Amino acid sequence: MKAPKVMIVGFDAATWDLAKPWVAEGFMPNLARLMAEGARGQLESILPPITPPAWTSFTTGKNPGKHGVFHFMESTPDTYALRYTNASSRRTRTIWKILNQAGIGTGTANIPFTYPPEVLNGYQISGMDTPSEKSAFIHPPELREELERELGPLKLDIRFLGFMNTDERRDQVLDEMRQMDEQWTHVGLYLLKHRPQDVTMLVFMSIDTVQHYFWQFMDKSHFLHDPAAEAKFGDAIRNVYQRLDESLGKLLEYTNDGTTVFVVSDHGGGPVSDRVVYLNRYLGQLGLLCYQQDTNNLLRKTLRTVLRRGYMFLRSNLSSRQKVRLAALLPQLRLKTESFYTSFTSIDWSQTKAYCSEVLASPPSIWINLKGRKPHGIVDDSEYENLRDEIITKISELRDPRTGEPVIKRVLRREKIFHGSFAAEAPDLNLDWWEASHFMTGPAFPMIRMNHR
Ligand SMILES: [Zn+2]
Numbered sequence: 001m002k003a004p005k006v007m008i009v010g011f012d013a014a015t016w017d018l019a020k021p022w023v024a025e026g027f028m029p030n031l032a033r034l035m036a037e038g039a040r041g042q043l044e045s046i047l048p049p050i051t052p053p054a055w056t057s058f059t060t061g062k063n064p065g066k067h068g069v070f071h072f073m074e075s076t077p078d079t080y081a082l083r084y085t086n087a088s089s090r091r092t093r094t095i096w097k098i099l100n101q102a103g104i105g106t107g108t109a110n111i112p113f114t115y116p117p118e119v120l121n122g123y124q125i126s127g128m129d130t131p132s133e134k135s136a137f138i139h140p141p142e143l144r145e146e147l148e149r150e151l152g153p154l155k156l157d158i159r160f161l162g163f164m165n166t167d168e169r170r171d172q173v174l175d176e177m178r179q180m181d182e183q184w185t186h187v188g189l190y191l192l193k194h195r196p197q198d199v200t201m202l203v204f205m206s207i208d209t210v211q212h213y214f215w216q217f218m219d220k221s222h223f224l225h226d227p228a229a230e231a232k233f234g235d236a237i238r239n240v241y242q243r244l245d246e247s248l249g250k251l252l253e254y255t256n257d258g259t260t261v262f263v264v265s266d267h268g269g270g271p272v273s274d275r276v277v278y279l280n281r282y283l284g285q286l287g288l289l290c291y292q293q294d295t296n297n298l299l300r301k302t303l304r305t306v307l308r309r310g311y312m313f314l315r316s317n318l319s320s321r322q323k324v325r326l327a328a329l330l331p332q333l334r335l336k337t338e339s340f341y342t343s344f345t346s347i348d349w350s351q352t353k354a355y356c357s358e359v360l361a362s363p364p365s366i367w368i369n370l371k372g373r374k375p376h377g378i379v380d381d382s383e384y385e386n387l388r389d390e391i392i393t394k395i396s397e398l399r400d401p402r403t404g405e406p407v408i409k410r411v412l413r414r415e416k417i418f419h420g421s422f423a424a425e426a427p428d429l430n431l432d433w434w435e436a437s438h439f440m441t442g443p444a445f446p447m448i449r450m451n452h453r
Contacts, residue, residue, distance in 0.1 A: 002196040003256040005104075008264060009248055010111065010203030012051060013211055014241070015268035016042060022238055028245035030252060034261060047417040048365075049267035049434050051128070051208070052085055052113045058266065059094045059111065066420030067092045069113055074425070075357070075367075078375060080349065082357060086115045086129040091422065096120050099199055107197035110157070110184055110205070112266075122197045125187070128205060130156055143195070151186050155179075157205040164213055167232065173213070174236060177206040178243065185247040192254035204247070210240045211269035223274040273438040275400055275407055279356040279364055279431075280347075286394055288387075290351035349376035354391055354428075356441070364441040365427030366391060388413060388429060395431070407439050408432070 023032045034040075046057045046064065056069040064070045068091040073082045090113070096106040100121040107122040108114065115126035117139040126137040133156055138144040148154060158176050181204060188202040216224035217233035248263065255261060283289035347355060352369050368387060371377040379387060392411045400407050410432035418426040433439060 001193065001254065003254060003259050004192070004197060004200045005258065006199040006260045006262070007192075007251065007255055008199075008201040008262040009251060010055075010201065011207050011244055011263065011265050012055075012112065012203055012205045013208035013267060013269045014265040015211075015270070017268065017270070018237065019241060022241055027238060027242045030245050030249040031263060034263060038261070043265060045267040047412070047434075048430060051266055054266035055112045055114075055127075055203075056087075056090055058264070059096070059114075060090070060092050061095065062092055063418060063420060065418035065423030065426065068422040068425065070418075070426050073357075080347075080374060080376075084129070084131075085113070086131075087113050087118075087126070088116065094118065096122075096124070096199075104199060105197040106199045106201075107191055107195060108201040109187055109191065110203045111201060112203065112205070123191070123195055127203060128157055132156070146194075147187060147190065150190060151183070154187070155183060158209065167229075170213070170233060170236075174210070174239075177209060177240065181206050181240070181243055181247060185250060188247075188251055189254070192251065202251070204244050206240050207237075207244065208269065210237050215269070215271050219271050222271050273440055275439040277364070277398065277407060277439050277441050279366070279441050282394075282398065283354050283356065283366075283391075286391075288352070288354045288391070290348040291346050292348045349374070350378065353379050353387060364431045364433065366429040366431070368428045370428075384428075391429060410435070 019028065019031065022028050023035065026032075045054050050071065052069050052072055053064040053067075056067050057063060060067045069085060069087075069089050072085055074085045074089060075081075076083055096108060096118060097120070099106050105122040106120050107124070108120075109123075109125040110127045112127040113129050114124060115129045115131070115135065115137055117124040117126045117137060119139055123143050124139050125143075126135075130137040133154065137156075138147070138154075144154070157180050158173065164170055164173060184202060184204055191197075191202075192200065214233055214236040216222040217226070217230050218235070218237055219225060220227075220230075252261065280289055284291065349369060354366055354368050356364055356366050368379050368384060369377050370379050370384065371381070395408050395411055396406055398407045399405065408431050412430040412432060414423065414426050414428050414430070417430060
């Protein structure tokens with residue numbers, strides 16, 4: 001057996017806030033051993049601290065302004081439309097290729113935003129941006145056949161979990177997460193054994209998922225905390241940390257004294273806030289954003305177009321397993337889809353100076369409708385700085401009615417956090433939700449509200 005020179009294990013969204021106490025309590029003996037024998041530290045993520053740019057910065061050593069991956073979605077050039085981001089938006093070299101060029105073999109599995117896979121001297125299995133299980137997400141292609149022959153059909157990590165409102169559904173999701181962790185552990189062990197490389201990396205996604213949907217069950221101070229449900233789901237997150245520690249232990253068996261091991265995360269996690277800001281509505285109140293005064297006919301026409309596009313997107317981007325699941329939830333899904341897209345398509349661009357792409361509401365950011373950048377841009381370059389100053393001032397005036405405190409404590413101008421050839425693709429204003437402020441953004445649904453009157 002050839003041990004790797006470097007083995008990297010990624011725990012997406014793992015946070016010391018949880019891992020440290022659980023290490024101390026004995027739930028994570030393998031991480032405890034690595035911590036005792038090695039070095040550890042608090043990772044500084046990139047800004048904003050979200051999965052697509054964070055792992056891409058890890059892989060390239062560059063800020064998003066230099067690699068070009070900013071978010072889960074990105075604006076298409078010359079239109080206001082949005083599309084899902086994947087690794088084809090990354091416009092710089094990865095460490096894997098650089099190592100290959102130095103004669104060092106590399107193999108990576110399940111790193112987010114690596115689809116389509118790179119042609120590496122070694123292998124690459126793409127991560128969460130893989131559109132479907134039918135996609136060619138493994139290089140070399142014969143490796144997929146080999147893995148599926150040995151381990152059964154490969155599944156992609158579960159996504160689109162917004163409808164988890166019953167205990168039955170929660171149990172089902174926890175079970176699917178366990179299956180996914182087992183699959184990736186088996187894949188990782190198989191690759192270490194049969195496709196050894198100098199440098200290997202494997203990422204597990206389940207901590208991110210479980211923290212998103214189960215935090216309130218363990219956190220007694222959470223506004224959604226339900227003591228009755230705590231007994232059932234209070235340990236859900238800890239169970240995942242514990243399980244991944246066991247997987248880490250198995251992977252470590254393939255290392256030797258010459259192997260450098262990294263356990264890394266891309267960002268942290270924490271509870272959501274019950275303070276909701278409707279950014280586009282607020283921009284509307286400030287006279288900076290204008291909705292179209294549609295007739296019902298146009299409304300219906302828009303809705304039809306929008307729904308068709310939405311369903312086309314879902315059809316082409318979901319796995320069959322996801323489609324089956326979504327079909328059962330279709331009435332809710334339809335409402336969500338309508339609301340989701342309508343709010344964005346109903347903006348009157350010819351009278352809008354600033355907007356929040358609500359499809360990207362988390363994390364929230366604001367774009368200026370600059371002349372020359374978008375087809376209906378109305379803001380002159382000479383007006384740009386004053387407009388950004390005005391918006392920052394107005395945002396600081398939004399107060400929590402319960403405490404009188406500002407809801408959004410920090411707004412970062414684009415050039416504060418992004419630099420490089422692609423920095424101009426980033427939002428003009430980035431609202432801090434990760435450090436000083438705690439809030440969520442909600443979409444404005446002007447047309448849906450009109451329908452309900
Ligand atoms: Zn992440």
